[in-house]
Structures are given as C-alpha cells and as structure tokens.
Amino acid sequence: MTAEIRNLTRDDVTGLAAMFAKLSDLDLTLIREDLNDPEHVVSLADSPDLRWVAVDDGAVVGWAAVQRLPGWSDHVGELRIVVDPDARGTGLGRDLTKQALRSGFGAGLGKIVIELATDQEPVIEMFSRFGFTGEALLRDHIRDRDGELHDLIVLAHFAQEGLETLDAIGVVDALG
Template sequence: MSQTRSYPRLVQTEAGEIEFRLMAPDDEAAVLDFAQQLPVHDLLFLPRNISEPKVLSAWVKEIERGAITSLLALKNGTVVGCGTLVRDPHSWSPHVGDIRMVVSRDVRGQGVGRALSQETFALALGAGLEKLSVQMTVDQQAAITLFESLGFKAEALLSDHVRDVNGNKHHIVVLGHNVAQVRGQLEAYGLPGAVEGLAEAGPDG
C-alpha cells in the first residue's frame, strides 16, 4: 500500500507559489535561519530545539541516517515552513510515524500551513505507516483544528510535558490518526484510494 512521493512539488497558495522539497544537508544554514526567527513557543512543535546549531546538526545526521524525513516549504527560495516525519523501525512502534510542523509567521493564514500539513500527511501515507501522531501545546488551537480536518483525533493530554527556553512548562495534546483502520474501512466499501484523498482535504490555514 506504500507509494513513492516525488519532489520538488509546486503548490499555489494565497502567499504565492510554494515549493515543497525534501531537506538535504546543504539546507542546514537556511533552516537554522528559519528556526531562529520563529517564536520560542512555535519550536515546541518539534521534539528538539532546532534553533540551536548543534541540535540542528544532529537533526541533519538523523535525516542522513533515515530516521527523520523533513519536508521544506520555500517561497522564492526562502524556507517558510518545515514538516517532519519521525519514525523508529527498531522500536516497539515501527508502524507509527510522528509528525511535526512549523510555519513562518510571515505566511500564516495564507494556506501555507494547510498545504504543508497535507503534503506531510501524504508523505507519511506514502511511507506505508499504519498510525500517525502529532503533538502540540493545548493553546495552539489553529494547528489542532488543521490536523483534526485531516482525521486526527485527541488521544491524550500530557500535563507540564515540555519546558521552553525560558523555563515555562506547557501542557501537550497528542492527536492520533489510525490510517490502517480508516484504509481498511474504505477498502471494504470499494474505495481503496480514498485515504490518500484525505491529504487533499482541509480548511484554509
């Protein structure tokens, strides 16, 4: 059921034409510049603080190793978003993928977040994963709504689970999407390709 996702891809948004492509080692400096311009709170979307050079370098090594797949959104050659799929084939959950996503404030509310979430979701589907999860702080309601539109549902609330660089603790909500279950239900009704179509739906964001 897995399929190959080809890049680069061009998508028209209210912010203009956005290019999606996989992050490569040569992108490290551009991604660091993007990350360092993000509000501290936004970085809590990611499992690591990629605004720190040494952390980003380790992140790039994980990409090279194949443990992380990062998708960049670029406008006129500048990084304006990053969607990441994390999976560990050697863990007890090789069938599960963890999605993280951040978007520049300059393009928010112009459809870039929606397009990036759809593309990252489609990338995860193409990897043949059975379940997807995403985490965010409870006050990031726009992001929660965005992923709920893709079929994600709240599964857990983790109190004081992350601490930002200022020492403030934040609650985290965990959303999950049982891709295998939904795919099985759709196939039972003779709609085997409908799950992939879910990645094309969603509200403007």
C-alpha cells in the same frame, strides 16, 4: 503562498537556521530536534527520508518530518511541522501536512501522531479537519524557557480509519 515542498538537502542548512531564528521560545520548546545546529541538520539532510522543506522565493519558510518510532511502535510516525511566523495562515501548514500524510502512509505507516501545546487552537483545529483525533492530554507536560508549564495534547491519525478524510483532501489519489 506558492512555496515548493521538496526533500530536505544540505543546501537548506542556512535557510533552516534563518527560519528557526524567527521562532518564539514556545515554538522552539516544542521542537525536539536541534535544528539550530548546522551539523545536526546536515545529518538529517544526509538521510532525507520523510523530511521536507518548503521554499518560497529562495527562502525556507517551512519544515516537516515524520519520524518512524522504533521497535514495537515502528508502524507509528511522529509528525513535526514548523512554519515561518511570517508564512502562518497562508495554507502552508496544510500543504506540509498533506505531504507528510501522503508520504508517511505511502511508506507503510499505519498511524501518525503529533504533539501540540493546547493553546495552539487554530493548529489543533486544522489537524482535526485532516482526521486527527485526540489520544491524550498531558497536564503541565511542557516547560517553556521561562519556566511556565503548558498542557500537551497528542493527536493521532490512523491510516485505515481516516481514508474518507484523506480522500476528501485529495491524498488517497496520490497514494495510488
């Protein structure tokens, strides 16, 4: 896939809505932001810092964001990545993760975390290859739209400890 990854803009509101309409209920359960609300997406686009879309042939096929945590955890960023179901397995999630790590660490974050359902094994493996390690396992922490409970895993990547991994995937050079 040759998707262009760029900052989120107001022009992406309709494309994001189309991509999010394709997501499963479990996918939607794991997304904290209401990206189906056009007004909310416009507000995100108005401050695009650490928010990106992947566009392929005019269609939005991916979204990523690193949200800096507040207060005493302001050195930590929480990563969110969503890939269109039709574009999964193409390397787009990997490319969005590279963008997020490069930009997040470049913005001074010392740690980036992501929360995933434990049944997302291929995604967990991808993040492990990037140097993310397990921080916590929260049993029955997610309730899907059918009321079923799922375990949640928290993975973390530390900027200083993971420089060898970042160097191996070409992120260190981009950081300067």
